[in-house]
Amino acid sequence: xxxxxxxxxxxxxxxxxxxxxxxxxxxxxxxxxxxxxxxxxxxxxxxxxxxxxxxxxxxxxxxxxxxxxxxxxxxxxxxxxxxxxxxxxxxxxxxxxxxxxxxxxxxxxxxxxxx
Amino acid sequence: xxxxxxxxxxxxxxxxxxxxxxxxxxxxxxxxxxxxxxxxxxxxxxxxxxxxxxxxxxxxxxxxxxxxxxxxxxxxxxxxxxxxxxxxxxxxxxxxxxxxxxxxxxxxxxxxxxxxxxxxxxxxxxxxxxxxxxxxxxxxxx
Numbered sequence: 347x348x349x350x351x352x353x354x355x356x357x358x359x360x361x362x363x364x365x366x367x368x369x370x371x372x373x374x375x376x377x378x379x380x381x382x383x384x385x386x387x388x389x390x391x392x393x394x395x396x397x398x399x400x401x402x403x404x405x406x407x408x409x410x411x412x413x414x415x416x417x418x419x420x421x422x423x424x425x426x427x428x429x430x431x432x433x434x435x436x437x438x439x440x441x442x443x444x445x446x447x448x449x450x451x452x453x454x455x456x457x458x459x460x461x
Numbered sequence: 462x463x464x465x466x467x468x469x470x471x472x473x474x475x476x477x478x479x480x481x482x483x484x485x486x487x488x489x490x491x492x493x494x495x496x497x498x499x500x501x502x503x504x505x506x507x508x509x510x511x512x513x514x515x516x517x518x519x520x521x522x523x524x525x526x527x528x529x530x531x532x533x534x535x536x537x538x539x540x541x542x543x544x545x546x547x548x549x550x551x552x553x554x555x556x557x558x559x560x561x562x563x564x565x566x567x568x569x570x571x572x573x574x575x576x577x578x579x580x581x582x583x584x585x586x587x588x589x590x591x592x593x594x595x596x597x598x599x600x601x602x603x
Contacts, residue, residue, distance in 0.1 A: 361562055364555070364558045364559075364562075365559070365562070367555065368555040368556070368558065368559055371551055371552070371555050371587070372583075372587060375548070375552075375587050375590050375591040375594070376587075376590065378591070378594050379590045379591070379593065379594040381594070381598070382594055382597050382598050404492070408488070408492075411484065411488070415480070415481050415484070415485075418477045418478075418481075419478075419481065422474050422477065422478065425474070455493060456492045456493070459492060459493065
């Protein structure tokens, strides 16, 4: 099914980013569920989200999410249209380029966002 | 491929496409519309539960007005519908994805079954935690 070389790395990256996103989802829902207990609990959770380490992690997460989302769209296109199946190679490279470009722009604005 | 397998296959594509929109909105709101400086309880207006206080806060800093609007959005029913949908899509898509990886890699029938049950239970527990957190969230009750 995934014998095409160009798709192999993308397929592995899809699995790795998927696992990483689920790991974050577990942490995210668990920590958010503590926020309903009042303003102090709300702010305590938020303070951990504001630390540089956490914010750096979120920038990484943006990269993972961008790749997973765009690669997922490519997979759907390939499964439902003959055109995308034919343009497989091009679309794999386009996924890397688009995810990479959006990541650089997105990471920049995300990191410097203050207000 | 069984009919159950192919409908799960289709559902993974549908939830994936919908997550493109919902996760995009979620990410945009928290990281671009408002930055970390606005993540605090008071700074997004949750502290001001009565309209007079809220109005005074907005007048003292007009730049803050959009965030106070957002605070009301969080507690609004429509926003809760969005979050419930988002959490449901996310937990389903994420945990089904883990199950698919297990199906690909765990060849022993017994262990695969055990692993799938663990994933299934974790997914349901996390989904319930998320739904309860969103629905019960009411800053005016604090």
